[in-house]
Every structure is written in structure tokens, then in C-alpha cells.
Amino acid sequence: MIFKIAWRNIWRNKRRTAITAASIFFAVLFSVTMGAINRGMFDKMIDDSVNFYTGYAQVTQKGYWEERFLEKSFELSPALEATLKASPGVKDVVPRLESYALAAYKKITKSALVVGIDPEKEAALTGLSERMVAGNYLNKGEAAVLIGEGLSQKLKLGVGDTIVLISQGYRGVNAAGKYLVKGIISFGAPDMSAKMIYMPLKTAQWFYGATELVTTVVLDVRDKYATELAVNNLRTVLDTANTYDVLGWQEMMPEIMEMKSMKESSNTIVVLILYLIISFGIFGVILMMTKERQREFGVLLSIGMKRSQLGIITWVETMFLGLIGAIIGIAVSYALMYYIFLNPIPITGDMAKAYADFGIEAKICVSIDSDIFYSQGIIVILITTLLALYPCLQIWKMKPIEAMRA
Amino acid sequence: MDKVIKVQGVTKTYNPDTIPVHALRGVNLEIEPGEFTALVGPSGSGKTTLLNAIGGLDTPTGGSITIRGQDIAKLSDSAMIEFRKQYIGFVFQAYNLIPVLTAKENVEFVMLLQGKSQEERATRVKELLKAVGLEDQIDRRPAQLSGGQQQRVAVARALASKPMFILADEPTANLDSKSTANLLDIMAKLNKEENITFLFSTHDQRVIDRARRIVTLEDGQIISDETIAS
Ligand SMILES: Nc1ncnc2c1ncn2[C@@H]1O[C@H](COP(=O)(O)OP(=O)(O)OP(=O)(O)O)[C@@H](O)[C@H]1O
Ligand SMILES: [Mg+2]
Numbered sequence: 001m002i003f004k005i006a007w008r009n010i011w012r013n014k015r016r017t018a019i020t021a022a023s024i025f026f027a028v029l030f031s032v033t034m035g036a037i038n039r040g041m042f043d044k045m046i047d048d049s050v051n052f053y054t055g056y057a058q059v060t061q062k063g064y065w066e067e068r069f070l071e072k073s074f075e076l077s078p079a080l081e082a083t084l085k086a087s088p089g090v091k092d093v094v095p096r097l098e099s100y101a102l103a104a105y106k107k108i109t110k111s112a113l114v115v116g117i118d119p120e121k122e123a124a125l126t127g128l129s130e131r132m133v134a135g136n137y138l139n140k141g142e143a144a145v146l147i148g149e150g151l152s153q154k155l156k157l158g159v160g161d162t163i164v165l166i167s168q169g170y171r172g173v174n175a176a177g178k179y180l181v182k183g184i185i186s187f188g189a190p191d192m193s194a195k196m197i198y199m200p201l202k203t204a205q206w207f208y209g210a211t212e213l214v215t216t217v218v219l220d221v222r223d224k225y226a227t228e229l230a231v232n233n234l235r236t237v238l239d240t241a242n243t244y245d246v247l248g249w250q251e252m253m254p255e256i257m258e259m260k261s262m263k264e265s266s267n268t269i270v271v272l273i274l275y276l277i278i279s280f281g282i283f284g285v286i287l288m289m290t291k292e293r294q295r296e297f298g299v300l301l302s303i304g305m306k307r308s309q310l311g312i313i314t315w316v317e318t319m320f321l322g323l324i325g326a327i328i329g330i331a332v333s334y335a336l337m338y339y340i341f342l343n344p345i346p347i348t349g350d351m352a353k354a355y356a357d358f359g360i361e362a363k364i365c366v367s368i369d370s371d372i373f374y375s376q377g378i379i380v381i382l383i384t385t386l387l388a389l390y391p392c393l394q395i396w397k398m399k400p401i402e403a404m405r406a
Numbered sequence: 407m408d409k410v411i412k413v414q415g416v417t418k419t420y421n422p423d424t425i426p427v428h429a430l431r432g433v434n435l436e437i438e439p440g441e442f443t444a445l446v447g448p449s450g451s452g453k454t455t456l457l458n459a460i461g462g463l464d465t466p467t468g469g470s471i472t473i474r475g476q477d478i479a480k481l482s483d484s485a486m487i488e489f490r491k492q493y494i495g496f497v498f499q500a501y502n503l504i505p506v507l508t509a510k511e512n513v514e515f516v517m518l519l520q521g522k523s524q525e526e527r528a529t530r531v532k533e534l535l536k537a538v539g540l541e542d543q544i545d546r547r548p549a550q551l552s553g554g555q556q557q558r559v560a561v562a563r564a565l566a567s568k569p570m571f572i573l574a575d576e577p578t579a580n581l582d583s584k585s586t587a588n589l590l591d592i593m594a595k596l597n598k599e600e601n602i603t604f605l606f607s608t609h610d611q612r613v614i615d616r617a618r619r620i621v622t623l624e625d626g627q628i629i630s631d632e633t634i635a636s
Contacts, residue, residue: 001511001514001515001518004507004511005504005506005507008506008507009506012505012506296504296505299498299502299503299504300504301487302461302463302490302496302498303490303491303496303516303519303563303564304487304488304490304491304492304516304519304520304567305487305519306484306487306519307487309519400463401458401463401464404498
């Protein structure tokens with residue numbers, strides 16, 4: 001009966017209920033959208049980086065990530081490879097030798113990241129072979145390269161042309177070579193598209209004069225969550241004090257992680273201010289409701305209703321009021337976010353350029369992590385619980401006869 | 407038999423610290439079971455104040471009120487609520503009912519507060535609404551009932567808890583003469599057939615005419631108390 005009364009009371013003033021619910025609805029929708037886009041963009045950046053390139057975890061010579069140059073390369077001995085592969089969470093190990101080089105074709109010269117890879121393992125790890133837009137994929141040991149689409153456009157070359165690469169190799173030797181462009185690869189992230197050149201590992205070792213050496217070993221882990229397992233294990237197994245570094249994806253992109261947490265805190269502040277404003281609105285409604293019903297409350301107390309029971313009624317009412325907006329808000333924003341999650345919105349114009357400068361694909365991506373949604377529910381419940389105390393307090397100190405005279 | 411209500415030397419002073427209003431100045435009154443008593447007197451004479459004090463809604467400044475042997479001043483706030491729920495039924499001048507509940511639910515609600523069982527509630531609600539002549543309107547909400555019908559629901563509700571007595575403060579003040587007569591018929595019938603004690607205040611001569619005892623207040627004191635021989 002208490003719920004029945006509360007429920008009907010909510011519909012007593014339909015317009016007021018609708019306005020309150022709507023304000024909560026929009027607050028939830030706004031907060032969710034903001035949170036989902038923010039998380040979505042960073043997740044996309046991280047995922048792009050992880051999927052296209054860094055992988056979830058890497059093993060390098062100690063200090064390589066701070067100063068990435070060839071002198072910090074190391075040998076992937078069969079014993080080391082076996083140790084890495086034996087670690088829990090690790091499916092495979094993918095060796096790379098990478099450094100910067102100048103890439104020239106006819107009159108044009110551009111800087112490029114030339115990466116020696118194991119074609120098969122790389123295909124399994126990053127799906128490189130599926131990102132071919134022209135030509136064919138690499139075979140082990142051949143003197144050919146794949147280049148990023150952006151770079152190919154800058155150099156104005158295509159499949160079948162020959163590219164000249166010049167760099168400084170291991171221990172300062174001169175590195176130079178001519179390679180057949182065997183294929184063009186597309187990347188979502190524009191900055192990778194504009195700088196990547198892949199060649200077979202053996203070819204790269206020749207080019208850089210770094211026989212048998214690698215700069216990084218990417219760990220092919222089962223998923224994000226297996227990363228921690230693998231990383232923690234290898235940190236105890238390997239000599240990380242002097243020889244090796246084992247890095248998880250968070251450590252490979254500290255700037256992104258920092259930016260993400262900064263953006264998240266600034267968003268939190270915006271959301272809190274928004275809810276604060278909404279709270280004042282709801283409080284106004286509750287204030288009015290309490291005032292209007294003084295008499296009714298007085299009668300109820302006189303006919304033997306306990307203050308606690310009456311308090312529960314008003315509390316439930318306020319909660320209902322809050323939850324209606326929150327539930328609809330969460331449902332609608334979930335549907336909306338889910339739709340955008342499946343169909344990211346392409347961005348055009350100036351915004352697209354800003355995204356490109358940032359090194360990410362010009363698409364609005366959203367996250368549908370459940371915490372983005374239920375956290376709004378929790379906020380609304382907290383706010384309404386707090387606000388619902390007001391009528392309870394009023395009822396607690398109410399004198400029935402005075403209330404009835406009002 | 408025991409007295410239902412015993413009021414001894416009750417005084418009530420509003421605003422004792424600023425501009426004191428002596429609403430009751432030593433009232434003595436005893437009500438026996440089965441009485442049908444009207445409390446009359448000019449406006450401001452203290453009728454409402456006295457009824458509220460008897461109902462435990464307000465505390466008198468002096469004197470004592472005893473209901474079936476219990477000095478109600480000795481009850482705590484929550485014990486008083488329990489006590490009211492069990493022994494006292496109220497009918498107020500207006501806006502008595504819970505607006506979002508139907509007539510039936512309004513009556514049932516009191517029994518629910520008392521923790522009565524589903525079957526007991528169902529039968530008694532039907533019985534009571536029939537007794538007040540509203541068996542056809544049980545599913546209407548207060549807004550869909552006339553003032554007189556609302557007051558009859560209020561009487562039914564006051565009776566739902568099977569109280570010893572009903573306090574009614576100007577129950578007919580907002581009713582036309584037909585509704586007034588109707589409500590009084592019902593009150594008189596319940597009084598006669600179920601031996602429910604009624605104490606009601608009124609200005610209305612037609613209501614006074616139906617009372618079997620008339621207590622007249624003036625300026626916070628009882629100036630006459632007459633029992634009408636039937
Ligand atoms: N809360 C209050 N504060 C101050 N004075 C009050 C209060 N309630 C009532 N009074 C005063 O007490 C006196 C008695 O009031 P009461 O309401 O009991 O009269 P009444 O007989 O019920 O009058 P009416 O017939 O108009 O309803 C009046 O002088 C009134 O002004
Ligand atoms: Mg009065």
C-alpha cells in the first residue's frame with residue numbers, strides 16, 4: 001500500500017513529474033554521451049596503437065623505450081624465446097627490428113619508420129596481411145617492403161616501384177638499400193599511415209647491419225587481461241634489473257594514459273556541476289510538494305500513521321521520481337551509444353583535420369563499458385536519497401495540528 | 407461502566423511567552439460509553455482546542471485527560487500514535503482523505519496500519535462503506551466524491567479501526583442540509599447499533615438538535631451541560 005500511495009502520488013502532478021524526470025533524463029544522457037565519447041576515443045587510440053603496432057606487452061633491452069635506437073637492440077636467443085613462450089598468458093612472441101630511415105623515391109624524400117618483421121607472426125598479431133590495399137604481402141627473407149598508404153601518397157609511388165632507404169645502422173655503419181615496393185597498407189591512424197615501412201626481419205637485419213638482433217619482442221597475449229599475468233610473470237623470470245624491460249600497454253603510451261585521466265577528471269567536474277544544478281531543481285519540486293501536502297501529512301499522522309511510514313512514502317516517491325528519469329536516460333543513452341558503437345560517426349571538415357593532427361582516425365567512437373552507464377544511476381540515487389531526506393526531516397518534526405491548520 | 411473520556415481541570419494557553427491566549431480555562435468533562443454528544447459554542451470558544459487535546463494531537467497546559475483509565479500525558483509520541491490508532495477515530499472538518507486512494511482504500515488503509523489480515527480488511531471495508539451508504543462508490547477517489555460523500559468515507563475510515571469513540575470537529579461544516587442529515591443518520595445509527603461513542607463539535611442547529619447531550623463552551627469554560635431525555 002505504501003508503494004501504491006507513493007506511485008500514485010507521483011502521477012498526481014504529471015507535469016511536474018515529467019519535468020523532473022526530463023531534467024534527470026537529459027543530465028544522464030549528457031553525462032553518458034560525454035563519458036562514452038571520451039572513453040571511446042581514448043580506447044580507440046589505445047586499441048589502434050595496441051592492435052596496429054605495440055601489442056599489449058613488449059620485451060626490450062633495458063632502457064629502450066626511453067631512448068629508442070639500434071644500439072639498444074639484443075639477441076633473441078632460442079633460450080630466451082623459449083622462456084618468453086613458456087610464460088602464462090603468452091601465445092607467441094613476435095620479434096621486430098626497427099629504426100628510422102629516410103625513404104626516397106625520385107625527387108621526394110620522407111622520414112619513415114622501417115620495421116623488420118616476421119611476416120607470418122606479424123600477420124597473426126596485428127593482422128597486417130589483412131590491411132593490404134594493393135600488391136602482395138611479404139615473404140620471409142625477400143628484399144621487398146610494404147609501405148603505409150599515407151607515405152606512398154607522399155612519395156608518389158605505387159606497387160612495383162623501387163624505394164631507396166638510407167639510415168645509420170648498428171654501431172654507426174652506413175645503411176642503404178633499394179627495395180621493391182610489394183604492397184601498400186592502410187591504417188586507421190593517419191600518423192602510422194604516413195610513416196610505416198615493413199620489411200622481412202632478415203632483410204632489416206642486413207639493412208641495419210644488425211645481424212641476429214632485434215629491438216623489441218612483442219608478446220602475443222590472449223587478451224588485455226592476460227597482459228598483466230604475462231608482464232608480472234616475466235618481470236620475475238627475466239633479469240629486469242640490468243638486462244631487460246618488460247612493458248605493459250599502459251607503460252608504452254604514458255602520454256595517452258595521462259591525457260585520458262586528465263580528461264576524465266575534467267569531465268567529472270562538468271558532470272558534477274550539471275548534477276548540482278539539477279539537484280537544485282529537484283529540491284525545488286520536493287519543497288513545493290512538501291508544502292502542498294502539509295495538511296495531508298497532518299491528517300495521516302493523526303489517524304495513526306507512523307512518522308517513519310510517512311517518511312518512507314515520501315522517500316520512495318522521491319526515489320521513484322529520480323529513478324524514472326535515470327532509468328529512461330540510461331536506457332535511451334545505452335541504445336544510442338550502442339548504435340554509435342556499431343556505427344562510428346565519421347567526422348568531416350576542420351574537426352577531421354584536428355583529429356588527424358592528433359594521430360587518430362576521424363571518427364566519433366564511443367565506449368559502452370557498463371560503468372559509464374550505471375555510474376549515472378548511482379549518482380542519481382545518491383542525489384535523490386539525499387534530497388529525499390528533506391521531506392522526511394519535515395515529517396519528523398511536524399506537529400499534526402499545525403500541519404492541518406496550514 | 408468506566409468513563410471513556412475524563413477531562414479534569416484542563417487548561418490550554420497558546421503563546422504563553424508572547425501574547426497569551428487562554429483557549430481553555432479549566433474544563434471538566436466526562437463521557438460515558440455510547441454517548442452521542444455535541445460540543446457547541448461560539449467561534450473561538452475552544453471547541454477545536456479541546457477535541458485536539460482529547461485526541462492527543464495537542465498537549466494541554468494544565469490538568470489531565472484520561473482515556474479508559476490511561477492518562478494520555480504519560481504516553482510518548484509514538485505510544486500516543488499507537489493509542490490513537492487503537493482507540494480513537496477522527497473526522498475532521500474537511501480534506502480528510504488521502505487523495506490518491508479510492509474510498510475503499512482510504513478505509514482499508516487504517517486497518518492496514520493496524521496490521522489486520524486481508525480477509526478481515528475486505529469484509530469490514532465492505533460492511534463500513536455499506537453502513538455509510540457508499541457501496542456503489544467504493545472505487546472512486548475523493549476528488550470524484552461530493553463533500554458529503556467524502557465525510558461519510560471519513561466516518562467509515564474513523565470506524566475502521568474499531569475505536570472506542572470518534573472525535574469529529576465540525577464534520578458537517580462544508581455540507582448542505584441534505585448531506586448533513588444523511589451523515590447524522592449514519593452517525594446515529596452506528597451509535598445506536600454498534601454502541602460507538604461520538605463527540606462532535608458543531609455550530610449547526612440541525613446537528614445540535616440530533617445530539618443527546620449538549621455541552622456548551624464559552625471562552626474556554628463549560629457554561630452548560632444538558633442531557634436531552636429521549
Ligand atoms: N495555534 C494557535 N495559536 C494561538 N492561538 C490559537 C491557536 N489555535 C487556536 N487559538 C485561539 O484559541 C482560541 C480557541 O480556538 P479554537 O480553535 O479552539 O476555537 P473553536 O471553538 O474551535 O472556534 P471555531 O468555532 O471558530 O472553530 C481562539 O481564541 C483562537 O484564536
Ligand atoms: Mg474549531
